[in-house]
Amino acid sequence: MADLARIPGVWEQVRLVAGLRWRILRNNLRKKNNQWDLIGIIIAGIFAALAVMGVSVGFGFGAYTLMSGGHEAWIALPFWGVFLFWQLFPVFTAGFGAGFEFRTLLRFPLSLRAFYIIGLAYGLADFAAIASICWLIAMILGATVANAVVLPAMLVISLLFVLMNITLERLIGSWLERILARRRSREIFFALFIGFIVSVQFINPILQRYGHSARPWVGQVLPYLAIFPPSLASRAVIGASQNHFGDTLLGFAGISAYALLFSAFLWLRFAKQYRGEELSETAAPSHSRVRPVARTAGQSDALRLLTPQVAAVLRKEFRYLTRNSFSFFLLIMPPVFVLLFTTEFAGRHPTAAKHPVSTEFFFPGMMAYLILILMAPAYNSFAYDGKAIQSYFTAPVSFREVFLGKNLLQVAMLAFELILSIVAFSYLVALPSWPVLLATIAAIVFFISGQLSIANWSSLCFPRKLNFGQMRGQRQSGMAVLISFATQILLGGICAPILFMSRWTGDRWLPAEVFAFLAAAAIAGYIASLDPLAALAEKKKESLIDALSR
């Protein structure tokens, strides 16, 4: 029997967990890379706080306007806004949050009650929760200034609304944690997420085309929303403002019932976790014994023009690309964007612009945008190698060959994507004139070659490990992102005077000629950079292995 003096109380345990999280954060800052990251987080935090404050003003003013202008019925709208944000934002950022899992605390003698409360407390420390609570406070202030009678009802309903939202958010989070523990389901989730992001881009064109005919259907659906928490909350507030206390009590009771129901479900989920629910991956099921077919010695090698080492890296990169659902789905994006942007801005009947944008401008702009997306992973090209980065240092190879293998795949992928997009573009709109087409192609070569040298340098100097198909704790290296943007801006800055000179002199072929020269120089620069980069890799190997082996 352990000689425990006493069992710590629930709040002491909550305080201990908060202290633990603080120490984790503080100790992480010992590494220089993490210090850079913190600066990035602080900058992002300032912007997020400003955004939350701005939206709070909107919510407060909105509540005031609705309550003072006799439009109380519309108070449901801000409640729906808060509700949807609170529940959906954590789902979409599930993968990008901190890597700390409070379930690890279960090894300690926590009671189920303490575990439940700590779980709820985690829900309160969430960005969506903090922002939503700020907006609710703003709504209380706005509504009270407009009509002081609603203050008690607003306070009670907001409190219940917060409780209900925290519980539901934790319930969804807990189920997500269970579902996303499996690699395959994480990958499917990621695919759905990207599918959703892409689909959202089409809302405007669809609304433009079908919005009018959908109105009657929306009108039929709206009454059914009354049974959901945001509508119940608004019912309570409207009841208070119109002295219909029955509605107010119904609203209170409805939200309380939801809160109780979600609490019960959450208690059951946490109880299951508390009893030791296993979330980790199990070993893959055994396959029947299938001997791989041995290749004959005479079989030709598609990559025989390359050295064995470059070919090996290229093959490995290709396999990694095809097995990384996130990277793979990103490849779908360029043709989709071409389709989307041409629908919105070009073609015969653009949905977002009155007149179609000239192909002479639209085509180069579209290609530049695609390169911006497709080149981003090259700035942290060892991200998915992890501990295996050691293989490159123990093998008798120079990093010149490693970079060549990696860059060849990146170039092949870029070429495939750009050709696909150009074909789609020519089908949907039309190709630009020859001078613009050739200038764009030469500029693409210049952009890619110029960026590859810098991207390789960035990969060595600011590496950050990323896990396959995993979203939790996955964030690109802040410095790599910064360098990527700076490089794109620099290259864009080089393009601007060339285009200006062409316009000024009236020579339409000038950009093609200058970009061809720059492309040749960039390719020469890329080749010349390989040996210095290989030497740099040798110098940086300790930090590289350290960063990728965590």
Next chain:
Amino acid sequence: MIGAAIVTEKLTRRFGNLTAVDAVDLKVAAGQFFGFLGPNGAGKSTTIKMLTGLLAPSSGSAQLLGLDFAAHPAEVKRQIGVVPEGMGLFERLTGAEYLQFVGRMYGLDRPTTQRRSEELLDFMQLSDRPKTLIADYSHGMQKKLALAAAVIHGPRILFLDEPFEGVDALAAGALKALLGRMTERGVTIFLTSHVLEIVERLCSHVAIIYKGRLVAQGSLEELRAGIAGEEGSKTTLEQIFLSIVGQDGSQQPQLEELSWLT
């Protein structure tokens, strides 16, 4: 006379103010099964990393098979095989794909790589899951694959960091037999392990590193002879190890300090 496979002179590695490896002079003859021992944090992994090109020494030199590592890194790497700490496998490849990748990185032609991959997967009992990704392997299976990858190019020196950790008894027996056969054919094996019984059974020579300094080196007989007492010949490696690294008393657990537990 048998030539030296590994020779280090004043090999030193500092991390800021900490000297992890302090002027280590190692000498390992070709064909030796060499055990490199030390308590946690003594400098074993740092030494192995310096001998395999994963870490640059702060000062001193390392010669492998008569070649200076710093001057001829590629030539040296071509002749050594490594199972590094944490194994360092590309986990999104299958076992066969990984072995083919490694074989090609060491410059083997494709047919040879293909044949050796299949033979090694069979030997390691990994060939029944050809489509399984390494990420889905158990720890023991990953260890066996890392060992297969370390030997696919026929190295003359093999560096193994805790090679039997997590490997089942059946596979461990086969691996030990394989390693034994390799040393008979002149391959030098440089092994670290915390399981002293394994080192005692496999290794002919041992070195002990403690707080970054090499405190003992020689054959097991020489180390036994170095320990005072009439019972020297009956001394186990564990006793030798404890007598050397625990001689200042700082490594001996002070049980009386844990009276509340005992």
